[in-house]
């Protein structure tokens with residue numbers, strides 16, 4: 624299989640790290656975890672990280688497909704930042720994809736597929752940085768030959784995950800509808816949406 628890249632080859636090559644520190648209080652702290660892409664060689668580490676930090680598990684083949692998928696983005700936070708890449712540890716991850724409208728390819732919603740931060744890094748704005756980085760990556764999917772406007776971000780989260788619900792509410796999402804017995808264990812999910820400003 625060809626080496627997987629975070630950003631679809633058809634799109635502009637993104638920076639390998641995300642210049643987002645200046646967007647939150649952690650900016651001035653150059654010890655803050657560094658946001659990077661997730662090459663396919665990191666899929667086993669990604670799987671292990673998710674197994675420790677999310678209640679649902681993912682197979683390596685699913686994650687590999689996600690890493691390789693067109694219009695999908697995985698952003699990883701690594702610590703310590705100075706050694707991002709080899710030697711650093713994964714301390715957070717977000718994944719999402721662009722879902723283009725069936726009747727207008729130039730409009731899309733961004734689906735947040737998973738988000739997790741390691742226990743000892745929570746409550747410091749890391750999830751907020753990851754969410755901002757994903758939104759920025761999804762917006763950056765537009766090219767001159769294949770323009771796209773991101774109209775909203777959507778996600779499903781377990782309806783009893785109070786901390787995640789509070790996090791998303793604080794970050795501009797509102798409850799859209801409860802998806803009854805959505806998960807395999809028959810748990811309910813909340814469908815949440817964050818509308819985005821669309822240029823006219």
Ligand SMILES: CC(C)(COP(=O)(O)OP(=O)(O)OC[C@H]1O[C@@H](n2cnc3c(N)ncnc32)[C@H](O)[C@@H]1OP(=O)(O)O)[C@@H](O)C(=O)NCCC(=O)NCCS
Pocket residue numbers: 647648649676677678736737738739740741744745746747748749750751752779780781784786787789790793
């Ligand atoms: C939900 C989850 C991703 C939130 O991650 P997080 O990194 O703790 O989130 P943030 O730090 O960005 O925001 C949480 C709190 O930190 C505060 N915060 C934000 N920026 C901050 C900063 N720069 N410095 C200090 N605190 C900050 C937020 O205001 C928020 O405060 P609150 O506790 O009063 O609500 C994390 O709890 C998690 O991984 N949970 C397990 C997996 C999960 O449930 N994922 C969601 C399912 S999709």
